Amino acid sequence: MVATSQPSLSTPKSIWPRLAVAIGVLLAVLVLVLLFFPWDLLRMPLNRYVSEKTGRQFEITRHLDVRPGWRGATIVFDGVDFANPPWAREPYLVRAKRAEFEIRLWPLLSGQVVIPRLAMVSPTMGLQMEEDGRRTWALGKDTGDTSTVPTIGLLQVDGGGVNFLAEHLGVDIHADFSYDTTRGDLPLDFRVKGKYQRQPLTAEGRTGNVLQLTSAGQPPFPLEIKAAAGKTQLSAQGTVAALADLDGIDAQFQVKGQTLGDLYPLLGIALPQTSPYSLDGKLGKRGKLWEVKDMQGRLGLSDIAGDMRFDQAPKTPRLEGTLRSKVMDMDDLGPLIGLPPTERSAKAIEGVEAPPTIAQVKRARGEPARKVLPTATLDFERLRAMNAEVQYTADKIRNVRDVPLDRGSVRVKLLDSVLTLDPLDLGVANGKVAGAIRIDARQDPADIRASLDIRNMQINRLIPKVDTLKTSFGKLDGRINLSGRGKSVASWLGGASGDVAAVTGHGEFSNLLLEFAGLDGGEVIKFILRGDKTVTLRCAAVAFDVNRGVAQGRGLVFDTTDTVFNATGQANFANETMRFVIDQKPKDMSILSVRTPLIVGGTFGSPTFGVEPGPLAARGLTALALGAISPLLSLAATFESGPGVDADCKAVLAEASKPTTAEAAKGAAKATGARQPQN
Incomplete structure (x- = not known):
């Protein structure tokens, strides 16, 4: 048998080396072409x-x-x-x-x-x-x-x-x-x-x-x-x-300017209007989160320090933080409620051009020099720009002038265009004012509610000038419940309704002051010659029904062992005018008395004080007629037999306890809702 030969087959191993060489050559040629x-x-x-x-x-x-x-x-x-x-x-x-x-x-x-x-x-x-x-x-x-x-x-x-x-x-x-x-x-x-x-x-x-x-x-x-x-x-x-x-920012920063409110158009952070400021700290940014740590500096005459976070990730950006002042100056509060800064605050920060002061602004606007309530329109549009929750504490408050503030703290919360200051806690005259303020910027004008309680304030610190007469008053309790709508503090109060009341119990104060107030010349001479003495305060109450900006007195009583004072009248927040008639009834006999009702009127910025002309004129004519008979008889017209009787203190306090008109009661009830969660 003859064997037949089979054709040889190339193995894959013999193909791949040649293919690899060909690819390498092609790549080399491509590289050379690209290079040259x-x-x-x-x-x-x-x-x-x-x-x-x-x-x-x-x-x-x-x-x-x-x-x-x-x-x-x-x-x-x-x-x-x-x-x-x-x-x-x-x-x-x-x-x-x-x-x-x-x-x-x-x-x-x-x-x-x-x-x-x-x-x-x-x-x-x-x-x-x-x-x-x-x-x-x-x-x-x-x-x-x-x-x-x-x-x-x-x-x-x-x-x-x-x-x-x-x-x-x-x-x-x-x-x-x-x-x-x-x-x-x-x-x-x-x-x-x-x-x-x-x-x-x-x-x-x-x-x-x-x-x-x-x-x-x-x-x-x-x-x-x-x-x-x-x-x-x-x-x-x-x-x-x-x-x-x-x-990825990590930086040390220093920023200063006329008001923190100017940062809103620059950075989109809706901060309040303030006095000129200077701040420094550590700035960091990761993604949409901005952080300021170890911040310290000054807002006008007040020091401030703390940490802040601003998150731009949510649909509505959110600001949160904790701030503290060792010493807060009262002059720096004006811009927060729409007032320009005082001259002291305007010039407090070196290197910052002083903004127009409150006096300069009023002159430029032609406003009366003694206008009291802030009329500047508050920028509620900024309340719609972000949400916020910031805690602020002032350990000490200085330059308090007429209101002896000692300290203060507030939690500021801004959610869906509703701003709440709750809790608001102010130390005043060794007592406190505590409560809440709510501003709903979803409405135009904004719905504003204030509900504040007054506890244990010492009256002698509220009226420091009386202290020079060795006054030792008791303690004052009270409340403020007001609600209304407005675009400024003035327009809000000009249409607000609610309840304002303050009461006090036993205390002591200067009898000399009391006799001056009662126009009792004989008693004044006696105390000047013998020395001033104190008199006991039995009770006092000041209560108003506030109806659409008009505060009508419903219980105005000041009762002492010497004299009882009863007052009637009203104050109008819309035009800042007032008129009160104070009738005083002495409880002892006195000569050289020209007691007649006192009149407190004028405006909030320029009050006037006088006496009711009718009774005083009657006493004057009587004195002239009797003087024609005998000079000694003319003193009979100034003789006061002392018809005053003790006030019913329980009735006085009861009358001050709640509003008496439907409009005032409705406004007060609405205001107290500022302390409750809102839907």
Whole structure:
């Protein structure tokens, strides 16, 4: 048998080495082609391609070079002009002597432009954003399409300038850059001028020559800045991780200005109007959360310290924190209720232009010099801008003048446009005023309610001038329950309804003061010759029904062992006028008495004091008639037999215990609801 030969079969192992060699050769050839390819031949085609795709003129003016890499490529434009869309103010988006940038290749397949690094020599840039979303740096024909906006990591410049315009945001700024290696770690100097939030802006500072626009795993870059926007001045030193959204901030800051309220248009934080301020502390930002730690400084004449957090992540931003003053000056409270600062507060912070004082504002408005209630419109719109919860405590209060405040604390809560001060706790005259105030800014005018209790206040501290007459009063208790609607403190009180009452029991005070008040000449002479004595206070009550801004006295009694005083009358908050008639009835006999009802009238800012002319004239005519018979008989007209009787103290206190009119009772009940959770 003859054996037949079989054809030989190539094994796979004999194919793969040759295939690998072929692929290697092809890759080597490709690399050599990429390395030595005359890329400048593509300059003109690239100019036409980019111009057609973007709808605006693009030109590499001198040379094009490409350096391929494993993940992307480094592209160098020797001279570049890239025009802005026709609607922009500036003619060029970028115009630079040289631009070098890295570009990722794989994201290009999905239409994304990712540039980890962009370096430019002497660029001029024209950035503009419109309210409808258009922006000049969107690379497609549709400049409102955010998917065509490139992602840029690091930006490096050695000089040049940038213009940025966003009219709908009130932003129009120009920045100039200069680079100098002799400046050490901060070689890039910048100067900014223009408008921010429609307020004049100037800024200057230094940074590293590489700016990180977006977080890309790089270390934060150093930054120093001094800026002034409107009346607000800022200086900061620290690091920033991402410049595009100001993320990864760690800095020490100092800020000062005329009022914290000016930060609302600048930063969107709805802080109250205040006296001029100066604050410093540590500023940090991670994502949407801003934090201020170890803050300390001054608000006018008052010191302040604490920590604050501002979270922009929720649909409605939220502010929270704890603040404390060792000493709070009463002059600094005026701006909180719509009053300009006093001259002392306005000039308290060095380096801050003093704002108009309360006296200057009134002169400019032509307001009466003695207008008392604040008429400035409160900016309730800001209450709709954010939510907040802040605890504030003042260990000591000074410069109290007419109201002896000792200390104070309040928790401020702002939720869904409703501001509550609850609990509000003030130390007054060794006693306290405690309660709540609620402002509902969802309505226009705002619904305002105040419910306050008065406990154990020493009357001699409430009336310090009486202390010179060796007065030793008892203690005062009372309440204020008012509700109404308004746009200012004055307009609210001018239409408010509710209940105001204060009562006191036993105490002692100067008899000399009492006789002066009762126009008892004989008793005054006696006490001057023999020395002043004290008299016992049996009880006293001051109670008002407040009906739509008119406080009508329902129980005005002051009863002592010497004299009982009964008063009638009213005070009008709308026009700040008052008229009260005080009738005094002595409980002892006296000569040289010209007792007649006292009249307290005029305005809150300029009260008048007088006597009822009728009874006084009658006594005068009687004295003249009797004097014609005998001079001694004329004294009979000033003789007081003492018809006064003790007041029924239980009835007095009962009358002061609750409102007597339906409107006042309704307003008081509504006010007490300020202390309860609101739906």
